[in-house]
Amino acid sequence: MIIKLENVTKIYKIGDSYIKALDNINLEVEEGELISIMGPSGSGKSTLLSIIGCLDKPTSGKINLFGFDILKLSDKELSKIRKNYIGFIFQQFYLFNYLNALENVELITKIANKKNNKAKELLEKVGLGNRLYNLPNQLSGGQQQRVVIARALANDPKLILADEPTGNLDEKSANDVIDILKKLNKEEGKTIAIVTHDPRIAEQTERIVVIRNGKILSDNTTVDEALELLK
Numbered sequence: 001m002i003i004k005l006e007n008v009t010k011i012y013k014i015g016d017s018y019i020k021a022l023d024n025i026n027l028e029v030e031e032g033e034l035i036s037i038m039g040p041s042g043s044g045k046s047t048l049l050s051i052i053g054c055l056d057k058p059t060s061g062k063i064n065l066f067g068f069d070i071l072k073l074s075d076k077e078l079s080k081i082r083k084n085y086i087g088f089i090f091q092q093f094y095l096f097n098y099l100n101a102l103e104n105v106e107l108i109t110k111i112a113n114k115k116n117n118k119a120k121e122l123l124e125k126v127g128l129g130n131r132l133y134n135l136p137n138q139l140s141g142g143q144q145q146r147v148v149i150a151r152a153l154a155n156d157p158k159l160i161l162a163d164e165p166t167g168n169l170d171e172k173s174a175n176d177v178i179d180i181l182k183k184l185n186k187e188e189g190k191t192i193a194i195v196t197h198d199p200r201i202a203e204q205t206e207r208i209v210v211i212r213n214g215k216i217l218s219d220n221t222t223v224d225e226a227l228e229l230l231k
Helices: 045-052 077-084 103-110 119-125 139-151 171-188 225-228
Strands: 002-013 018-027 033-038 060-065 086-088 158-164 192-197 207-212 215-221
Touching: 002 045, 018 215, 033 045, 033 158, 033 171, 033 225, 045 158, 060 139, 077 119, 077 139, 103 119, 103 139, 103 207, 119 139, 139 171, 158 171, 171 215, 207 225
Parallel strands: 033 192, 033 207, 086 158, 158 192
Antiparallel strands: 002 018, 002 060, 207 215
C-alpha cells in the first residue's frame, strides 16, 4: 500500500468562518495504480492532493505514505519525503522563464541531489529532445507541460501527483500528456493520481474516485456513474 488515508478531515479558518474542505476521507492506493480523482471546482480534490503530497496537513485523521506515519514526521522529514518519493505536476507550469527546458529540469536534479543528471534523457523521453535549449516562451503549452513532466521525474519518484495537468491545454496536447502519464505507469510502474474535472481524462485511468463537498461519493466507478453522481 503506497497511500492510506483514514478519516481525514481538513478545516480552514477564514475570518470568523470555518470551511470543511475534506470530510472524513478514506482512501487507499496500491503501488503501480493509475487513478483519477474527479469532481467539480471547490470539491476538495486539490486539497486532497496537497495532503497526499505532504504540502498540507489534515485537521484530523491518519495518513500513511510509503510506510511512513506522515503526521509523526517533522517538516524537515516531510521535505525529504517530497524530495525522494513524489513528483508534482500542476495546471500552472511554474517554469523559470529565464532558464531553458534543460536547465529547468536540471535544477530539480540538483535539488534532489541526484548524482546522475538525466535531464536530457528525461526530456527526450517526453518528446522534447529537439527543444532542450528553448526557453518556456518559445514552447507551446503542451510542450511546456512536457517539460513539467520531465521535471517531475527528475527525482525518480515512486508517486506522481498531477493536479489538472491538462486544464490549460488544447485537446490534442491534453491527450499527448495523458498518453505520456499512462506510458510511465505501464512501462515504469509509476503510481499516478490525477485530479481532474474532465470525464475524458478520467475515463483513461484505471480507477475513478468521485469527490464532492469534501466527501468521497464513490470509489472505482465508471465515467457515466461519476457524471450521474456529480449532476
